[in-house]
Amino acid sequence: MEHSLATFLLLLILISIEFISSHAIPNQDISYMKFVHNANDQPIQEKYDYIVIGGGTTGCPLATTLSSKFSVLLLERGSDPNTYPFVLNEETLSYVFILEDDGQNPIQRFVSEDGVENIRGRVLGGGSMVNAGFYSRGHREFFETAGVDWEMELVEKAYEWVEETLVSRPNLSAWQVAFRNTLLEGGVVPDNGFDLRHLMGTKTGGSIFDNKGNRHGAVELLNKANPKNLKVVIQATVQRIIFNGLSAVGVLYSDSKGKLHTALIHKKGEILLSAGAIGSPQLLLLSGIGPKSYLSSLKLHVVHHQPHVGQFMTDNPRFSRSIVFPFQLLASSAQVVGTLEKNIHLQSLASPLPFYPLPSYGLLPPQSTSITPSLVVFVGKFSNVSSKGWLHLNNSSTDSKESPIVRFNYYSQHDDLSRCVRGVRKVEDLLKTQTMERFKTQDLEGNKGFQFMGLPMPENLWNDSSVEEYCKNTVATYWHYHGGCLVGKVVDDNYKVIGIKNLRVVDGSTFSDSPGTNPMATLMMLGRYVGLKVLQQRSS
Template sequence: MGLEGWRVFSAATILGILFFHGFCLSEKAPNYTFVHEATSAPDVSFYDYIIIGGGTAGCPLASTLSQNYSVLLLERGGSPYGNPNITNLNAFGAPLSDLSPSSPSQRFISEDGVINARARVLGGGSCLNAGFYSRASTSYVRDLGWDGKLVNESYEWVEKKVAFEPPVKQWQSAVRDGLIESGVRPYNGFTYDHLYGTKVGGTIFDQNGTRHTAADLLEYANPKGLTVLLHATVHKILFRTKGRSKPLAHGVIFRDAARIKHKAYLKAGARNEVIVSAGALGSPQLLMLSGIGPEDHLRHHNITVIYHQPFVGLGMYDNPMNAIYVPSPSPVEVSLIQVVGITRFGSYIEAASGENFAGGSASRDFGMFSPKIGQLSTLPPKQRTPEALAKAIDDMSKLDAVAFSGGFILEKTMGPLSNGYLMLRQKNPNANPSVTFNYFQEPEDLQRCVDGIKVIESIIESKSFSKFRYDDLTLQVLLNMTANSPVNLLPKHSNASTSLEQFCKDTVMTIWHYHGGCQVNRVVDEDYKVLGVDNLRVIDGSTFYDSPGTNPQATVMMLGRYMGVTMLNERLASEKSN
């Protein structure tokens, strides 16, 4: 197809090409005798540790602590096992497009207008993501003061269960070689490590296309020491305040799927703790609902103030992602993110190709860039209304199959520097809080996006990538392929640099790597203990200032294991000294 044929595609073409596809069978559920529905829980129970959130950090943390102590893990969602929309690569996007109350994904829209998602399933975000597995950099580990030896051991502990080397076929190879040709060097081969240059990273999808998640790390657990309750929504952390200089966390109130209230308490013991691992939205939200947060905001919602903590909910970050669709004259294989270019100016370059048919050949799903999951870059964020999404979905359903030959090359802004805040909307813990990320508020973030788009242009024009491009489709044409849509994504500025800046702002999407809200030395100390109260920690990505590596899931899983081992070692040393 020539240039004129491509120009007549609707706006949906740019966004509508599916992202992932695979051929696999549903993973057989492990025999977890310790996993139960919360409806079976007693009215009152007692444990050494209560962990709120069975996600990417909560599962490895619970598994580790259960080796020596009794642990209750409370997860507001269900099990990922037996759900092919989670375990099968070819169904990527189906959970994210499911807006039902029972969906493993809960959609939220930031005040910026970017449509996003939070996990609601055992295993957390590792059940919904694109699967890329990559460690944090050595400088990231050093700056946080983590023990490097234990960090490496904890990564390895995770990788034995969930990490694999992906196949690298023609499209991914062309992007890899195009990155090298474009100067993103050296080539570091296959590695989990975060190194400047170009590399092939890991994946949590195995050779059969089956997803492995943080829930698989519960295979390490001591079944006699762990109780996991599903569909258990925590409404409040309980504190003792009478006669104490600092409030003491001593239990939680949670409700099961039938809305029946249960209470779980810590057993008597100075080192027993409640641990919040509910994610970057859930953790600050739950602290506020429990009375820890900015006092004026809590009083506005008629919440009793336990401890005035003005930094809860501040420092909310989401890495902006921008992508360019490249139609191909040659057939492309189906691939997920496998190759990454880690630039020195602060942009990560990744790619994917092929077509996905979640729900069968008659029901196309467009993966990571689909309006079905809220990714609609053909309109600026504030214009991505339900009506606009519906129109884009309808437009894509009418596309000819030739439209799906090609793939996306994307850039993710490192850090980022721009950040915002989270606030309660209401007291229902199942309701989404209000969150603002302030994408590209800092000029350096915008410049990183512009520089990343320039690298993508270089890849597209490289000799290595020539097989997968039409010679008459320049970057300017690719950026303007939405000219027939109601909104032209690239306003006709005379200054090309300004145009790229506008492109970044108008087409920004999420890559689901949001973090912050309970940051170290603001809300928690370096041991993740909540400042101003006793027996309470937050251990998850809400404590981060920067998203680690090119994808945070490896480090969040590592952190759960790392802190579990650290806590066990500290407790063992204390008990021996006594």
């Protein structure tokens, strides 16, 4: 059933993509394309003040900011997003979940050693081009515990710099209105209305989809760059960082034909690694920065012994409750979030389910074919995760295109499991509200209820161990994985790699906790913030 459902969805989405690619006038500002080049056309060697590795959520604002005063090379392994129009539109958002990984398209699939399927962005704009677009700032404790002496005024300005270009206040879809009412009726209060800040209770967050459904990802922050100073090179896969002793001096990257290119930095220049929570620890290890005995066992040249690279890998586990409604709802990404206690957040998504065989409902003609049902999913995210894992290189390959091996050890710590139990119970409570009552359907015997999809809930929700078992059996990713190059372990409070000159890591790999309900806002802010700090430090 799951498989045929995916096939039906794929068909629908392919039709939409066909429509989008043939009819859509680009609604994104693609002026940045003037300075985007393909790696195949690049010289064998060149020199810049700054090299940013990874044109993703953090890398784009970082490179843009540095380009205001210095020459910058931004290297991205993926293509430009306009080659794949489905990433530019909210309607076709769910395509990324079923798209096959062909080694080039915007989605790189990986399965963690825990057996949980996951995806990473492989496109200019990174994760911000394939994600669900929900925008919400980091929580206060994140800033208090990140190990960084933040200049909070600059943090505020950096968030605003991102928001003025990318973020919209969403028009709530019919389902999101119902979800918001369900949360409020279920006691997830106060009602905070629309707010970009992290708040307890229920709120409508920002969105990088505008009200016509066009995505405005981090790639559009490149439009704010100094075009004379920034060169963006796509399909440029960085294979390793080059060192002279303990100083980073350049990078080696391959183009799509496998040809190698070298990019070096000028005196006083720096290399900034923004390849994401999987890509950055992988590249440090491939470049010889990591645990000495581990690197030696792989016969890799050790540049610097650094025991924590690839450690403290963390993913926020997700649990879902999926319900089929016998009527059509418009596709809607998450627009509302309920934060019930510090570390439990609930969101919901809806999408049409074409061709889904409806059961006979009392109020509907049996097997009616003229009705498109919908799938509504309640999802729970748990933050401040205690369960930690690791990242290793794929032993058989030193090619950075190969996914490394990752284990997150979901729910290995009991407090994570307890949060899941509380979240599951809360969702079951929400399903009993008056708001949800009117979504129930009646079967032929006149019984009212929901048509659930997926593993049935344990009968006794008050039995901790059976709900814990349910959590373990249904664990999935919230796609907010982080860690691998933590502040205080691998980088210092200026994001400089400890023990190495001219090298920083700036992205989700530096986080020990996922900021706020969703990390993208804080990652884009971080790119801008560190860029401004580098400029300040250089001028002083």
